[in-house]
Amino acid sequence: MSMKTMTSMERVLTTLGHQEPDRVPLFLLLTMHGAKELGLTIKEYFSNAGNVAEGQLRLRKKYSNDCIYAFFHAPIETEAWGGEVIFHEEGPPNAGAPFITRIEQIHSLKVPSVKESKGLQRVCEAISKIKSRIGDEAPIIGVAMSPFSLPVMQMGFDKYLDLMFLHPKEFNLLMRLNEQFCIEWSNAQLAAGATAICYFDPVSSPTIIPREKYLETGYLVAKRTISQIQGPTATHFASGRCLGILDDVATTGTAVVGVSALEELRKLKEIAKGRITLLGNLNGVEMRTWSQEKVEKEVRDAIEQAGSGGGFILSDNHGEIPFQVEDDTLLAISEATRRWGEYPPK
Amino acid sequence: MDIQKAVERLERSLLLLDRTSAWDVIFEVSSDTDPFETASALVSLTLERIGKDWEKGNLSLSQVYMSGVICEELIDQLLPPKSPTRIDQPNMGIAVLEDFHVLGKRIIFSVLRAGGFELEDLGHGISVNELVAKVSEKNIRVLLISVLMLPSALRVKELKEQLIESGVKIIVGGAPFRFDANLWKEVNADYCGHNPADAIRIVKQITSMS
The missing domain is CATH 3.40.50.280 (Cobalamin-binding domain)
Incomplete structure (x- = not known):
């Protein structure tokens, strides 16, 4: 006999407690699709907090989503530091040219005030509006770039690797500045009504740096930062691998880890079981071309590999579903999750 | 020098970001015969191997990047950019x-x-x-x-x-x-x-x- 239907919040909290809820929770991490729902361009959509609040609420209803994703776009953070945001008609906004062009600039860099950033305040306003409408029915997920990964947008990936490997003094200084920003930004979202913060940290992935380097850099940054964020966090590697550091990630204080389609959920679950909840790992890029049968297979496989015992949220592997993924595919994922995700596992 | 051993030595040096020892390997190999051709062949083989290891998830992108940068510097020392001795190729x-x-x-x-x-x-x-x-x-x-x-x-x-x-x-x-x-x-x-x-x-x- 199946148990009573839970609210999204109950479902998510149960799985985070490594227990089996009524069914596997589904986090469709949709951002730009809200613009489509409201008939707006991506730029128009993100220019107003009310649009995003309304878009997210409609998306949650349409796809029976178990979360509200309050993420606007990554460069909204670098905009606060003085960077440029470049909008596209069919994709997420990009960060413009890096604003740290010389390593020496780091010495005079000033941490922006979250309260004085119009873009960041717009995100907080959207979170407040959503919270006032859904209360505790579903978790609202805020997003912050990790201090360790933000420099990719602040100074460019190649220059950042040069900094990390060749200029330890300036690297450490930049980390301290970014940590201060990340903590203030995360806590502002929590104060506005976010339930948890998704801590995006792709640079810490073994896809990008070796574990040894992670342990002396991104790991320490994560421990210092997460301990000062006043709510639960989910660490996301944005499609990067994490199997080789999953044991370490579990000791940073984070509750959830976003995992890659490049790794087997079964192997990840062996390490994560009872310690850290897995979030993933449907391939968002491929999802554009999935047939209904393919959706069914992918959803079923993921649940079969990682669903047992809770500690699993079905989601995409990147932390943002591409704008090109059709509504029918998203509906099929939602339906397949209800069909195959019921506990006890089929 | 055995090319396979040279590749392994060069790879080790690159992954440790040790320019001096990477240069030693390249110098030892290139001193025997045509310096540029042998050195670039050795570097290609080594970087191919590093790239494949990244694809398999055994190495990280930062290691691929730093290895490429170091090799580029070393090869430029051996043969300046735009030199006519570089490989003849379409633009x-x-x-x-x-x-x-x-x-x-x-x-x-x-x-x-x-x-x-x-x-x-x-x-x-x-x-x-x-x-x-x-x-x-x-x-x-x-x-x-x-x-x-x-x-x-x-x-x-x-x-x-x-x-x-x-x-x-x-x-x-x-x-x-x-x-x-x-x-x-x-x-x-x-x-x-x-x-x-x-x-x-x-x-x-x-x-x-x-």
């Missing part, structure tokens, strides 16, 4: 279409130059029309495109349409192509590389055909 260019994520381009640029090839850096954050103009201006015959974002990858189709009559070969690479194995065909690219080893192999293949 090649590399660009990041539409966005500012330059790491992939920087890696492939270094790896190919370290392997003795010459190529033009056509920039980043560049639109399809701007890129077509640059390709024509510089008479590029082989165009390598690096992308990080899916919308940029989808733009390659439009680029190919504009370049089809000129016969320019397009090689694509980057995250969207790694996550969707059929995407390069969907956008009508001529080749797709997933790592520096693929880039070297494809460029050698095109060079041998021209």
